[in-house]
Amino acid sequence: MRAKVTALLVGTAASAIAVAMFLQNTRAQQNQDTPGAASVAERGQYLVHHVAMCIYCHTPRNERGVPDERRLLHGAPMPVGSPFPAQKWAFMAPKIAGLPGGWTEVDMVRFLQTGESPTGRQPQPPMPPFRLNEDDARAVAAYLKSLP
Numbered sequence: 001m002r003a004k005v006t007a008l009l010v011g012t013a014a015s016a017i018a019v020a021m022f023l024q025n026t027r028a029q030q031n032q033d034t035p036g037a038a039s040v041a042e043r044g045q046y047l048v049h050h051v052a053m054c055i056y057c058h059t060p061r062n063e064r065g066v067p068d069e070r071r072l073l074h075g076a077p078m079p080v081g082s083p084f085p086a087q088k089w090a091f092m093a094p095k096i097a098g099l100p101g102g103w104t105e106v107d108m109v110r111f112l113q114t115g116e117s118p119t120g121r122q123p124q125p126p127m128p129p130f131r132l133n134e135d136d137a138r139a140v141a142a143y144l145k146s147l148p
Contacts, residue, residue, distance in 0.1 A: 040138065040139050040142045041139070041142045041143045041146045042143075043136075043139040043143075044138075044139035044140045044141070044142050044143025044144070045143045047132075047136055047139060047140050047143075048073070048140055048143055048144070052130065052140070054073065054096065055067050055072065055073060056079065057076065057078060057079060057093040057126070057127075058073045058074075058075060058076060058093040058094070058095070058096050059071060059072050059073055059074065059076055060074060060075070060076040060077075061076065061079070072097060072147065073095065073096050073097035073144065073147060074095045074097055075092065075093055075094050075095035075096075076092070076093050077091065077092055077093075078090055078091050078092060078093055078126070080126065082125065082126075087125060088124050088125065089124060089125055089126070090123070090124040090125065090126065090127060093127075096144050097144060097147035097148065098144065098145065098147055098148060099141070099144055099145050102118075103118060105138075105141040105142070105145055108137070108140070108141040108144065108145075109134065109137040109138055109141050111130075112130050112132045112136070112137035112140055112141070113130075113131060113132055113133075113134065113137050114129075114131070115129025115130060115131065
């Protein structure tokens, strides 16, 4: 039992160190870039596609079940059901390309930092209540705003 707990703690610490090193390297690279809108939106694209993986719920799927790149982040039926029958569950992921209807970039940044919509509501599962730092939240908002 003690060995399992030790292994778990070591694994968790190693993961935390790896994430911290990744974030430090990402920020160092970002500081070398010209701080233009394109580099911020590109970082947002990376976060949306490869870290938060928003595309898997918010993009409709084609006939093969693959996210449809032509309708990227235009909202879609939720691809998975709740594992808990009594739990509230979103049946539709909203369109977030161009920002959700009526939202500003400031609204999106606040949502990504606090998990609250402009009306103060929390998203329904399976949407996680993100707690991004300000730079990451601004990058995601800039990328989403750049989409048609």
